[in-house]
Amino acid sequence: MSNRVEILGLYKDLETAAAAAEALVQGGFSEKEITSISSGPYPDGVIVKDEGRSFLRWISLAGGMMGAGFGFLLAAGTAWLYPLHTGDKPIISLFPVGIITFEFMMLFAILGTIGGMFLEMGLPGFKNKVYDPGISQGLIGISVSCQDGAQQNKAVEILQGAGAVKIRNEGQP
Amino acid sequence: MSMSDEEDLTPEKVEAVQQDLTSSMNPPTWKWFLLSGFLGLVVIWGAIAWGYQIRMGLGVAGINLPVMWGFYIVSFVFWVGLSHSGTMVSAILRLTKAEWRRPILRGAEAMTVFAIMVAGTFPLIHLGRPWKLLYFLPIPNQRGLWPNFRSPLLWDIMAITVYIIGSSLFLYLGMLPDLAIVRDRSSGWRKKLYSMLAMGWRGTAHEWRVFARASTLMAVLIIPVAVSVHSIVSWDFAMTLVPGWHSTIFAPYFVIGAIFSGVAAVITLMVIIRKAFHLEAYLRPIHFDNMGKILLTVSLLWSYFYFAEILTTWYGHKPIEWEVFIFTGEKYCFLLGLMVLGNSFITIPALCFKRIRRSVPAMLLISLFVNVGMFIERFLIIVPILSHRNVPFIWGDYRPTWVEVSIMVAAFAGFALLYTLFAKFFPIVSINDMLEGEHFKSEARLGRAKLKTIITDE
Structure with a gap:
C-alpha cells in the first residue's frame, strides 16, 4: 500500500x-x-x-451562547439558589445579571474564536x-x-x- | 529601505523589511540596559512603597473620609482609559481596512495589554489588604461569602478580566505569523520559545484564510468589550447618588475620554518607537496626519460632552450639584484650566492644521498635553466631588502622600518597562501586516498618469 x-x-x-x-x-x-x-x-x-468550508463563526456563536448561559447561571442562578433579601430589592436583578451575562458571553465568544481558529488550522502542529x-x-x-x-x-x-x-x-x- | 519602492516583493525586499522591523530585537545595547535598569529600579521603589502600605495599613496613604478614593482610583481610571484605545483603534482600522493602519496596529495592541495590566493592579493596591480580592471571586469558601453581582465594583472585575484576556488574545492572534518569522530567524532558546508560541504555523493558504476570518471576528468581538469596560468603570461612579457623578451621560463621556487619552498615547508611543528603532520609513507623516485627524475628532467629541454636562448643570442650577462645580472651579482653578487647555483649547485649533498633524515633534507635544489633561480630568472627577459632598460637616481635603506618588510613578515606569521588554522580544511593528500591504500594492495607468492602487480581495 x-x-x-x-x-x-x-x-x-x-x-x-x-x-x-x-x-x-x-x-x-x-x-x-x-x-x-x-x-x-x-x-x-x-x-x-x-x-474548504469554515465553521469559525458558528464556533464563536456557540461559545458566546455557552458564555451567556454560564454568566446567567452564575449571576441569576446562584442568587436564586441562595436567596438573600436586601430591602425590597429583587433576588434576581435583571440589569446586573444582564451585565454579567454579557461579559461572559463575550469572553466565551472570544475563547471560542481563538479555539476554533486553531481547530480549523489544525494547530498546534509540532509534527x-x-x-x-x-x-x-x-x-x-x-x-x-x-x-x-x-x-x-x-x-x-x-x-x-x-x-x-x-x-x-x-x-x- | 523605502516602502514606496515600486518593484515586486522579491525575497531581498522581504528580507530588508524583516530586518528593519525586527531591529528592536537586536542584542541589547548598554543604553537599553541603562533604561531598563532605571525603569526596574523605579518599579522596585513602587513595590517597596506598596509593601510599606501593606505593613503599616492604608493610613500611610492620603485617602481619608470623605475622600476615600484618591490617586489609586485616579490612576486606575486613567490607565483603563489608556488601554481602551489601542485595541479599539486597531479593531476599527482592521474592520474598515484602512491601508495606513499597518505600522500602528501592533504598538497600539501591546499598549492596551500593558495599560490594562497596570490598571488592574490599582484596585488591588487600593484594597489595602490585597489578599481579600479572593472574596470577589465566585469561589465557594468556608465563610460562606459569595460575590454580590449587583455591585458595579464586581462588574468592573469581570469586565477588566474579560478585557485583559480578550486584548491579550487579540495581540497574540495578530502576532502568530510574525512569531513564525522570528522563529525561522532565531536560534537557541529563542527558537524554542518562538516555535512554541508559533504553534507550528507554516503560512499555508488555509491557515491564512482562517487567520483572516479570526482576525475580523476578534475585531468585531473586542469593540463591545472595550466599550463595556469603560462604561462599567463610569458606572462605579454613576451608580452612586453622589452629586456630579450620578449622571446618565457618564458612560459615553467616559468612553470618549478613554478613546481620547488612548489615541494620544498611541501617538506618543508611535513617536518613541519611530525614533528608538529608526522606523522613519514605516511610521511616516501620513500616519501622524491620520491619527491627528482621529485625535481631533475625539477631542471635539470630548469637548462637546463636557460642555453638555456643564450646561445642563448650570441651567438646572440644582444647589448641591452647582456647589460641587463652583468648588471645583474655585479650588482647582489651575488644574481645571490646564485640563481645558490640554484637551480642547490647544488640541482642537492645533490639529486643524495639516502641517502640525504631519510634524512629529508637534504631535508628540500635543499627545502629551492631552494625556496630562486627561489625568487631571480623572483627578477632578474624583477628588473635588468626594471632598465636597452633600453634607458640609464632612467636607474634607486630600493630599497624596509619598506612598501614593511613588506607586503612581512606578506604574508609569512599569508600563514603560513592559513595553521595552516586549519590543526586545517581539516585533513592535507587525511584519505580516506590512508584507500584506506590499503584496496588495499596485500601479494603474489613468489617462497620462500612473497612480498607486491597492488591490482588494472583494
Whole structure:
C-alpha cells in the first residue's frame, strides 16, 4: 500500500509560484491537494484555491451562547439558589445579571474564536510537516500532497519544471 | 529601505523589511540596559512603597473620609482609559481596512495589554489588604461569602478580566505569523520559545484564510468589550447618588475620554518607537496626519460632552450639584484650566492644521498635553466631588502622600518597562501586516498618469 507524502517546491516570485500551481492542476492534481505556503496572505485564487468550508463563526456563536448561559447561571442562578433579601430589592436583578451575562458571553465568544481558529488550522502542529525557513524570507512554497512512488515523481518533475529553486519532501530535516 | 519602492516583493525586499522591523530585537545595547535598569529600579521603589502600605495599613496613604478614593482610583481610571484605545483603534482600522493602519496596529495592541495590566493592579493596591480580592471571586469558601453581582465594583472585575484576556488574545492572534518569522530567524532558546508560541504555523493558504476570518471576528468581538469596560468603570461612579457623578451621560463621556487619552498615547508611543528603532520609513507623516485627524475628532467629541454636562448643570442650577462645580472651579482653578487647555483649547485649533498633524515633534507635544489633561480630568472627577459632598460637616481635603506618588510613578515606569521588554522580544511593528500591504500594492495607468492602487480581495 502506498502512503501519502507532501512535496514542497520553493519559488522566488508570485508569478512562477502561481504557474507551478497551475501546472500541477494541469498535471492531474486536484485543487484540494495543492496549497501555497507564504510569509504573507494572498487573496483566494491568486496562487491556489482554498475551497474548504469554515465553521469559525458558528464556533464563536456557540461559545458566546455557552458564555451567556454560564454568566446567567452564575449571576441569576446562584442568587436564586441562595436567596438573600436586601430591602425590597429583587433576588434576581435583571440589569446586573444582564451585565454579567454579557461579559461572559463575550469572553466565551472570544475563547471560542481563538479555539476554533486553531481547530480549523489544525494547530498546534509540532509534527515535522514539510516547510522551509526560506518561506519566511520571501520564497513562496507550493506544496502538493500525493501518493509516494510514480505520483510523487510526477509532482517533483512538475514543480522543478515550473522553476522551483528548491524541492523538499515531508520529513526532510 | 523605502516602502514606496515600486518593484515586486522579491525575497531581498522581504528580507530588508524583516530586518528593519525586527531591529528592536537586536542584542541589547548598554543604553537599553541603562533604561531598563532605571525603569526596574523605579518599579522596585513602587513595590517597596506598596509593601510599606501593606505593613503599616492604608493610613500611610492620603485617602481619608470623605475622600476615600484618591490617586489609586485616579490612576486606575486613567490607565483603563489608556488601554481602551489601542485595541479599539486597531479593531476599527482592521474592520474598515484602512491601508495606513499597518505600522500602528501592533504598538497600539501591546499598549492596551500593558495599560490594562497596570490598571488592574490599582484596585488591588487600593484594597489595602490585597489578599481579600479572593472574596470577589465566585469561589465557594468556608465563610460562606459569595460575590454580590449587583455591585458595579464586581462588574468592573469581570469586565477588566474579560478585557485583559480578550486584548491579550487579540495581540497574540495578530502576532502568530510574525512569531513564525522570528522563529525561522532565531536560534537557541529563542527558537524554542518562538516555535512554541508559533504553534507550528507554516503560512499555508488555509491557515491564512482562517487567520483572516479570526482576525475580523476578534475585531468585531473586542469593540463591545472595550466599550463595556469603560462604561462599567463610569458606572462605579454613576451608580452612586453622589452629586456630579450620578449622571446618565457618564458612560459615553467616559468612553470618549478613554478613546481620547488612548489615541494620544498611541501617538506618543508611535513617536518613541519611530525614533528608538529608526522606523522613519514605516511610521511616516501620513500616519501622524491620520491619527491627528482621529485625535481631533475625539477631542471635539470630548469637548462637546463636557460642555453638555456643564450646561445642563448650570441651567438646572440644582444647589448641591452647582456647589460641587463652583468648588471645583474655585479650588482647582489651575488644574481645571490646564485640563481645558490640554484637551480642547490647544488640541482642537492645533490639529486643524495639516502641517502640525504631519510634524512629529508637534504631535508628540500635543499627545502629551492631552494625556496630562486627561489625568487631571480623572483627578477632578474624583477628588473635588468626594471632598465636597452633600453634607458640609464632612467636607474634607486630600493630599497624596509619598506612598501614593511613588506607586503612581512606578506604574508609569512599569508600563514603560513592559513595553521595552516586549519590543526586545517581539516585533513592535507587525511584519505580516506590512508584507500584506506590499503584496496588495499596485500601479494603474489613468489617462497620462500612473497612480498607486491597492488591490482588494472583494
